[in-house]
Amino acid sequence: xxxxxxxxxxxxxxxxxxxxxxxxxxxxxxxxxxxxxxxxxxxxxxxxxxxxxxxxxxxxxxxxxxxxxxxxxxxxxxxxxxxxxxxxxxxxxxxxxxxxxxxxxxxxxxxxxxxxxxxxxxxxxxxxxxxxxxxxxxxxxxx
Amino acid sequence: xxxxxxxxxxxxxxxxxxxxxxxxxxxxxxxxxxxxxxxxxxxxxxxxxxxxxxxxxxxxxxxxxxxxxxxxxxxxxxxxxxxxxxxxxxxxxxxxxxxxxxxxxxxxxxxxxxxxxxxxxxxxxxxxxxxxxxxxxxxx
Numbered sequence: 579x580x581x582x583x584x585x586x587x588x589x590x591x592x593x594x595x596x597x598x599x600x601x602x603x604x605x606x607x608x609x610x611x612x613x614x615x616x617x618x619x620x621x622x623x624x625x626x627x628x629x630x631x632x633x634x635x636x637x638x639x640x641x642x643x644x645x646x647x648x649x650x651x652x653x654x655x656x657x658x659x660x661x662x663x664x665x666x667x668x669x670x671x672x673x674x675x676x677x678x679x680x681x682x683x684x685x686x687x688x689x690x691x692x693x694x695x696x697x698x699x700x701x702x703x704x705x706x707x708x709x710x711x712x713x714x715x716x717x718x719x720x721x
Numbered sequence: 722x723x724x725x726x727x728x729x730x731x732x733x734x735x736x737x738x739x740x741x742x743x744x745x746x747x748x749x750x751x752x753x754x755x756x757x758x759x760x761x762x763x764x765x766x767x768x769x770x771x772x773x774x775x776x777x778x779x780x781x782x783x784x785x786x787x788x789x790x791x792x793x794x795x796x797x798x799x800x801x802x803x804x805x806x807x808x809x810x811x812x813x814x815x816x817x818x819x820x821x822x823x824x825x826x827x828x829x830x831x832x833x834x835x836x837x838x839x840x841x842x843x844x845x846x847x848x849x850x851x852x853x854x855x856x857x858x859x860x861x
Contacts, residue, residue: 651761
């Protein structure tokens with residue numbers, strides 16, 4: 579399910595650089611499917627290897643992310659430099675709070691500090707399948 | 722698994738405040754479903770008359786968004802002050818490129834200049850069905 583090639587002026591970010599960018603940031607957005615409809619939430623996340631982990635309390639994310647297709651996105655736009663980029667990860671959500679498999683053990687080693695308050699005792703990880711990124715600059719803008 | 726000690730506050734925003742933030746900002750993220758897989762794309766948008774409008778070329782957003790349920794999000798966080806907020810919208814997306822209703826015509830008049838290059842001849846309008854926002858402050 580690859581999207582079409584980016585138009586000229588839009589630069590694709592390599593997979594390695596996408597992971598590097600994910601390692602440098604702490605805040606992203608998770609999209610999950612709730613009753614056939616997409617929902618999106620901002621989350622603080624941590625990265626261990628190629629596993630994205632975030633913490634959550636009992637609620638929509640915990641009820642609908644595990645064992646379901648999810649998307650995760652980070653982006654940045656610098657208005658003064660006129661440059662921006664975005665990275666999107668597609669994968670399967672997994673509740674790694676207590677599970678004893680290797681993936682969950684690795685995921686639990688991630689340090690995640692949620693910015694928004696509230697007890698967030700559960701950990702959800704993303705088992706990625708596709709990662710894509712793109713970079714754009716202001717002088718390439720089409721009016 | 723000890724949490725960092727924080728003193729923090731979290732408050733829910735009224736819909737008027739969510740709308741105010743949607744009007745003031747122009748970069749958001751749209752979540753669509755493509756064959757059961759959620760996808761997230763950053764978009765330049767404009768908000769007016771209860772419609773979120775953005776432009777797109779022929780691609781995943783045009784193939785997946787029209788006549789479908791979508792989600793839309795904007796947020797901001799200042800690590801210096803520890804203050805942040807987010808607004809989340811659920812709604813239905815329509816292609817409004819040629820629509821002649823007043824709301825669609827108004828949306829097309831709003832300036833929506835895509836930051837990313839490329840041909841973006843199609844207009845998508847998102848009618849919000851639910852909107853929520855929260856504001857938080859953390860002192861680590």
